[in-house]
Amino acid sequence: MSTTITSRTKASAEQATERPAKVSFKAQMLAAREDAIVRAVNRLLAEKGFDLMTVDEVAADVGIAKASLYKHFPSKEDLAAAAMVRVVELAQAFLAGLPADAEPLQQLKAMVRWMLNLQLAGEMPSLPHQNSSLRTTLVNNKAYLDGLVRISDQIGAWIERAQKAGSLDPSLPPIVVLYTLYARACDSVLEFLRASGLYSDEEIVELVIRTCFDGLNARQDR
Numbered sequence: 414m415s416t417t418i419t420s421r422t423k424a425s426a427e428q429a430t431e432r433p434a435k436v437s438f439k440a441q442m443l444a445a446r447e448d449a450i451v452r453a454v455n456r457l458l459a460e461k462g463f464d465l466m467t468v469d470e471v472a473a474d475v476g477i478a479k480a481s482l483y484k485h486f487p488s489k490e491d492l493a494a495a496a497m498v499r500v501v502e503l504a505q506a507f508l509a510g511l512p513a514d515a516e517p518l519q520q521l522k523a524m525v526r527w528m529l530n531l532q533l534a535g536e537m538p539s540l541p542h543q544n545s546s547l548r549t550t551l552v553n554n555k556a557y558l559d560g561l562v563r564i565s566d567q568i569g570a571w572i573e574r575a576q577k578a579g580s581l582d583p584s585l586p587p588i589v590v591l592y593t594l595y596a597r598a599c600d601s602v603l604e605f606l607r608a609s610g611l612y613s614d615e616e617i618v619e620l621v622i623r624t625c626f627d628g629l630n631a632r633q634d635r
Contacts, residue, residue, distance in 0.1 A: 447485050447495075449475050454496040458538035463493050463547045490550040496538050497551060500531075501560035508567055517574040518581065521594065522622055524568060528598045529618045533607070537598055565591060597625060 453474040457466045468489050472479045486492045507527050511520055531537045551557050572590045575581040581590065606617045 443485075446475070446477070450477075450482060450485055450492070451495045451499050454492045455499060455536055455538055458493060458496055459532070459535045462539040463489075463545060466493070468492070488550075490547050493538070493547050494550045494554050494557060497547075498554065498557045498560065500536075500538060501557055501564065503531075504528075504564050505560055508564065516580070517571040517578065518626070520571045521568065521575060521581075522626060525594055525597050525625060526618055526622060529600070529603060529621055530614075532598065532600070532603055533614050533617070539599060568594065594625070597621065 450471065453471050454466070457470055457474065466489070468479055468482065471492060472482045475482070482492075486495060504524075504527075508524065511523055515523075528537065569587055569591055572581060572587045576583040576585075576587070600621060602621060603617055606612055606620070607614065612620065
């Protein structure tokens with residue numbers, strides 16, 4: 414009998430250990446509010462950029478008082494940094510979901526296509542200027558920097574493999590290719606082409622992908 418009770422007690426203890434801690438309703442509400450704030454900041458950064466975005470606009474978009482907003486994020490820079498961290502996390506999740514056995518060039522194209530679609534959807538924050546106060550905040554944000562390093566390492570490895578395979582120009586320094594691909598995240602040509610009304614969003618993405626990877630020179634093998 415004692416052995417049975419001991420076994421049941423041990424099993425119950427193991428189940429209790431494995432069961433995730435219950436999150437309080439208050440904590441859930443705070444998390445939901447922070448998520449709504451970050452999403453609002455993300456949209457405003459994509460629409461206006463950091464310099465033109467105001468804390469008042471963020472509070473109004475979420476439907477809370479500015480004082481309540483400051484309880485979550487103490488400054489405009491912290492608001493924007495949270496949005497940038499969210500994009501980095503989304504990028505990491507996207508990269509992790511790509512097929513591991515795909516050709517490196519296809520991996521790179523998929524990443525750029527994702528960035529372009531995010532921009533067209535109005536969800537890609539405008540990158541801060543070099544002398545921006547946001548830049549200083551991001552440099553000191555460990556979550557942002559660590560995520561960006563992991564993304565850069567992954568993309569850099571694909572670039573080097575694509576160069577070795579001959580699908581990318583091996584004479585180009587990999588860091589130049591990396592920054593060129595990153596620049597597509599804030600490529601103004603998307604909005605110019607959309608404003609022309611000549612192409613669908615899908616066509617715009619594929620045209621930018623084509624010019625990015627194939628260049629503008631006429632190919633002799635066509």
